[in-house]
Amino acid sequence: MHWAGKAKRNKEARFWVRAAVRAKGITLSPHPVIRLTRIGPRPLDDDNLAAALKAVRDGVADGLGFPDDADPALHWVYNQRARGGKYGVRIQIGSPLCTCVGCHCDDDHACAGGCSWSLADKDEIFGLCSACLGKLRKALE
DSSP: OOHHHHHHHHHHHHHHHHHHHHHHTOOOOSSOEEEEEEEESSOOOHHHHHHHTHHHHHHHHHHHTOSOTTOTTOEEEEEEEEOTTOOEEEEEEESOOOEETTTOOBTTBOOTTOOOEEEEOTTSSEEEEHHHHHHHHHHHO
């Protein structure tokens, strides 16, 4: 795609995301987490995922009243989901989920075998789940 066409598409995406976020009238919690989930036919690697969601991220920051998406008050989380030949983005704005530093499970997505928080302060965004704590204890034996 020619750079001018890509720039126009990104400008339009940013505008519509900004408008949608403003229309929701969102009240932010302290240290909000913004989850951007790309929906597409195939997964992207991490750097391409961030680049693909850049216009959306800028639009969300604009819509929330932040002059810069790099504001340290905002915590960005990227996800992706394959869905046939369809493209889309899911935007979730809310309070922080605690995420395990070992396996990256979180309050909404437990480990495959199940887990609970072993070392986590619910006001923090990072902790250690019971599954990873068990692995850590075995490794230290």
